[in-house]
Amino acid sequence: MIGSSDPAAVPPGTRRTLAGAAEAAGLLGAGRRAGLVRRTEGSTQLELLLERVAPRPELVIVGVGDDARLLCSLARRLQWRVTVAYHATGKATRERFPAADELQIIPRFAFEQVDVRGKYVVVMSHNLDLDREAVHRMLTPEVKYVGLVGSSYRLKKILEPIRQPGEPERKIDPALRDKLYSPVGLDIGAETPEEIAMSILAEITAIKNGRSGGFLRDRKGAIRGGGTDASLNASTSSPSFLDEPAFPESCRV
Template sequence: MTALFEVLRGAIASEEPVALATVVEGPGVGGKLLVRPDQEPMGSLGDPDLDRVVARDALGELAAGTTGVRHYGTQGQANEHDVAVFVESFAPPPQLLVFGAVDFTGALARVGKVLGYRVTVCDAREVFATKARFPFADEVVVDWPHRLLERVGDQLGPRDAVCVLTHDPKFDVPAVIAALRTDVGYLGAMGSRRTTDDRNRRLREEGVTDDQLARVMGPIGLDLGARTPEETAVSIMAEVIATRTGRQAPSLRDAAGPIH
């Protein structure tokens, strides 16, 4: 029989969602149940009813991307504290889609990788959109960004980010409109204030509403005074984090309240 560890490692390596439940206190400490959507759980926590309840709860934790301890009775009863089960979710990495194979793209792909994103670079110009230019990207796609979004847009969710860096309205406008149709958590578009105003005007002409425009972070990034591609990448990814956590991103020194 394949060891649980091997199955866990394989699932994580192939970016399949998987959760590992471990009894950390109570009878059968160390018992494990490995849970994946649409598959039979593997292993056992020591009781079939407990296994059934934890498998159900672990799928919930996995869908939410959360990790933590839950308590049960020895046969999975709620509101009892005989058994503590640690459920660790291994959700697939969040996605970062970068549109435009420009100077800033390589640095953004690199910083995205540091933060654990699966990075896709997409540009319709095959001369620029090459794996050799973006070695840090997981995937380089030669296509119009809005066409890529028509294929993969329904996979995007609150943890994911789309950054439009082309600052050419021919590519940007359809890309932003297509991204607005997705549930992506962060949508940013690069460009000076003038480029941004011009793009917003074109987007409105295409029927984009003010509420929809409010989702677009443009000019992209936090106000760090970034100049180089690397600094700009940090400013963009810092804004992605702040958007996800709902923070205004002042310096910690000048804010109050808990750090985490």
């Protein structure tokens, strides 16, 4: 609280957490992470310094190869929360994945046991049967993104319906195809495992931020946060905030 028209009821300097990201987003406006806002609670006029604090984005990696280790390490450096989900093998160990926040050991093919709600998934087991099952199980309405390592031909094979004896045919909902990215990664000519990991994370970051991943020199307008910097500067220096306050200056801190 920066200022209050009723300091006895709501003292300036009070800190509080707003319930619900939607409310905070509505006060700040699209693309803004922080700024000064005014708010009315009953008959009390408040001036707030509001900051949106989001949880760490979450990445799920299906695979335990060296490329998965690199992706896990790089994602952790970028402050992602990383889960490695795989069945029990000699490579699915904490020693091989010290950067992982969670190592989830599941039965082979049991990818439905992995929580992917609101998360980003990269499937990179390099085993056709495992990758196919992972994509079919994890490409859900709740997942944010599923990236699949491999060629376009391999993607075609993985998208084929799964037919198991005694089970109904399973096929991917066409409405979810927009969430599936394969071949995975931005087109930067990546060849080494390190470059491929960087390409994958760059694509995921672009999807998370609602960007296309093009060259910044070709972008029109603000380059960060959809105009976050400009709107934040405007919010803190706008003449409307320098007009006569809605409450006495003695009530401000």
